[in-house]
Every structure is written in C-alpha cells, then in structure tokens.
Amino acid sequence: MKIKKMLSLVLTASMLSATMIGCGSSNAEGDGQASSNSASGDPITLKVWAPQEDQKAAEGYPNGVIPYLCEKFKEQHPEWNLKFEYGVMSEADAATSLMKDLDAGADVFMYANDQIPKLVEAGSIAKLGGKTVDDIKANNSESMVGSVTYNEGVYGVPYTSNTYFMFYDKSKYTEDEVKNLDTMMAKDLGNGVYNFAYQLGNSWYLAPFFYAAGGELFGPDGTDADAGTTFGDHPEATEYLVDLKSNPKFFSDPDGAASVTKIKEGTLGAFVSGSWDAAAVKEALGDNFGVTKLPTITLNGKESQLLSFAGSKAVGVNPKCKNMEQAVALAAYLGGEESQKAHFEVRGYAPTWKSVADLENVKSDPVVSAQITEINEASKTQPMVKKMDDYWTPAESLGKSIHQGDVTKANAAEATKQFGDSVNK
DSSP states (O other): OOOOOOOOOOOOHHHHHHHOOOTTOSBSOSSOOOOTTTTSSSEEEEEEEEOGGGGSOBTTBTTOHHHHHHHHHHHTOTTSEEEEEEEEOOTTTHHHHHHHOTTTSOSEEEEEGGGHHHHHHTTOSOBBOHHHHHHHHHHSOHHHHHHTEETTEEOOEEEEEEOOEEEEETTTOOTTGGGBHHHHHHSOOOTTOBSEEEOTTOGGGTHHHHHHTTOOBSSTTSOOGGGOBOGGGOHHHHHHHHHHHHOTTEEEOSSSHHHHHHHHHTOBSEEEEOGGGHHHHHHHHGGGEEEEOOOEEEETTEEEEOOEEEEEEEEEEOTTOSOHHHHHHHHHHHTSHHHHHHHHHHHOOOOOSHHHHTSHHHHTOHHHHHHHHHHHHSEEEOOOSGGGHHHHHHHHHHHHHHHHTOSOTTTHHHHHHHHHHHHTO
C-alpha cells in the first residue's frame, strides 16, 4: 500500500508562540521563544532514536519506516533545511539511555509509556502543549491519551497500543462461547485438552480479575497515588482464581511459552497473550485461528468484564534539544496518522489514531482488530504514578501463591488483604 500524503503539518508562528519554547527548557509549552534558526536557511539537524526494526529495509521502505517518514516530513517542510541523524534504540531502553546524558541524547525518541514518571522526575522529557496536545486528544481514545498523561501533563504522542487479549481455537470454541470464561470452562473439550491457560504468576495479568470485582488501583483512572488500591477489599477475585486454578481443565502457565506449545499441539482451547504471539498461533491454527477481547466472568452473581492493563508506545522530545519547534513537529508527525498507517503496514502495529483504526484493511486484520477492541472496550490505562512500583511485587507474590496452591478458599480473604496492604504500605 502506498502511503497517501497527509495534509501539511506546518504550524503557524502564532500557534507556536502559544505552545512552544526554545532550547534548554524542561517542557514544550510556555513563553513562545522560537528556535533561532527555524525561519532561516541554516541546517537543522534532528537526532532520532528508533528501534532496529524501524530502520530495517521493508517492501516500499528500502531504508526502513522511520527514515522514510522523516524524509516525508522534510518534504512537507521546505521552510526548514532539515537533516537527520539516526540512532538504534529500543523503546524499552530509551529512558535509561536518555537520562544518562541529555546533551548526547536524541532530539526525538520512541519509548514505552510506563517510563514517563521517571523521565519526568529526571527532567528528561518535554511536556507538550497547544495544537499538538489538542490533536492527540481529538484523535486517540481516552485510555491512549491517559497512557501519555502524567500529573495532568502530556509527554508524548502514542503511536500504538500495548495490551493483551485472548487467542482461541475455533475448532474448540464458537465466537459466542468465548465471550464468557465460565461458559468456556464448562465445555468438555475431550481428554488431555485444557480449556484455558493463564499466567497467574505474572503481576501484569493479575489486575483484570480485581478490576472485574470492582476494585480500583490508584483511583478510578489510575492517577491518584494517594488513593492506593482497593484490590485488597475483593477476596471474591482471589477466590475465583483459586477455583480456576483447581479446575483440571485449567492450565496455569508459568511464563506464557507453554501455552503457545500446547495450542500448537491441539491440547489447549484458549489463552491470554498479546500481538507478540500472534504469528506463532496463526501459523499453528490456520483457518481455526481465533482472537478476541478478554471474556467476562461471573462474580457476586453478576457478569463482569475482565479489564486488561493498557499502555502505549509513544514519541517523545528531549527537553534540551536545540531545535524545539522542529522536534515537536516531527514527534507529532511520527506519532500521527501517516506514521501509524506505515507502522501497521510494515510491523502490524495496532493504530491508536481513530481514522487509521477505521480503515478497512486495519479492521479486517483479526489481531489488530481484537487489540483495538480490547483497548476500547475491555481495558484500563495502566496507572501512571510512581507508586505503581509498589504494585508489582505484591501482585506477583499473590499470583504465584495461587499458582502453587498456597492460597486456598479458606485463606483467600487474608491473602487478598495482605496483597492490598502491601501495595498501600
């Protein structure tokens, strides 16, 4: 698919004067000082960090997606004499590398959104404002806007979501049956076949059951550090997991790898994972490949939706870059509509931009469609507070204790309270 040229992203001086500041500041909004060479013919060099996969040759992109997009951005801005320097940096490592030396770091970088709190506290990421933020809010879901928002400031442009959902074997379940986990577990799939697998010992996967019970993690939208968690007030979620673990039709997967193996062998009906396992499952199941949002469960006599953690990969700006105006404009472009089309085409990324998510070729991709549905209908933004660090170890401890059989129906209430108290310490 040839990328259609989008409307010019040229920002007028009047908009910039209200939303951007010059070099060396900790944010990209404020007193309106423009870069000194932004309107001249002097060379403007922007250093861009992106993963290796975004700089590898692909069909239609001989130099990789990011160099292609940067050159398209340059074409759309003839008023700037732009040059680019590229560095290979994974989204997972961007924050650590940037905080070591801001002056040597990239002007524009791609990173995982859960790095925002430490980037902000270290003064290592620019706060965005004005039209850039207006566009982010107008074209992304609430959960994706929340994924780049910290202490009411927006610190990046999301370009793909990060969450988990459910894969299933269509020869074992119908589309209607996979809507509810209790329905799935009640079905007889035959000897030696597990109905459902889940990573109980992985704290990232524990929260959906407590959200389904009505629990909160750092407030209703995950932004109130002082609110702590009410997960400890919902032993019914722990009891449900204990019952699930004790069911012979359930497989408690320690690391996720075993689920892929079992579904290849035909000894598993469904499991929860993310886009990283899609290719392997699709190859194994062929025409029986099924993927959908997380199911509902029955708690306290009513049907409740499991809600996954939702995060994003985003584009950020170095607060000490020498050409703030151009860097913010490039970040907006690399996280925007045209970039998301390219990332979907080349890397199969689920777009966050509403107009791209509505494209027919995007909606017809089952994995991307399931991920978008999960984000929109069955997710909560992973809390963006520093105290989130206090969640992971207690959650892992509870999940592993359930996996090992140490938590039972008899001590579920005590274990759940201890979990909540540990997070709220």
